[in-house]
Amino acid sequence: MEATGNQVLRYMAILNAAAAFGLDRCEIAAVAGPFDPHRARCDQLADALADLILARSRTGECSG
Numbered sequence: 001m002e003a004t005g006n007q008v009l010r011y012m013a014i015l016n017a018a019a020a021f022g023l024d025r026c027e028i029a030a031v032a033g034p035f036d037p038h039r040a041r042c043d044q045l046a047d048a049l050a051d052l053i054l055a056r057s058r059t060g061e062c063s064g
Helices: 007-020 025-032 042-059
Strands: none
Touching: 007 025, 007 042, 025 042
């Protein structure tokens, strides 16, 4: 299913949410990589960042 709307804004919102959940910029950048607006992968990016957040919370690395 193709998402509608501005892919750049979706991408930025996902990155902002990941930071709000405690991931630092280096972690986010390592997962996100470069943004290619012609190959937006917002759903996969959100899933990957959520997996990282959940993994950190299970190991006790997340303090918030």
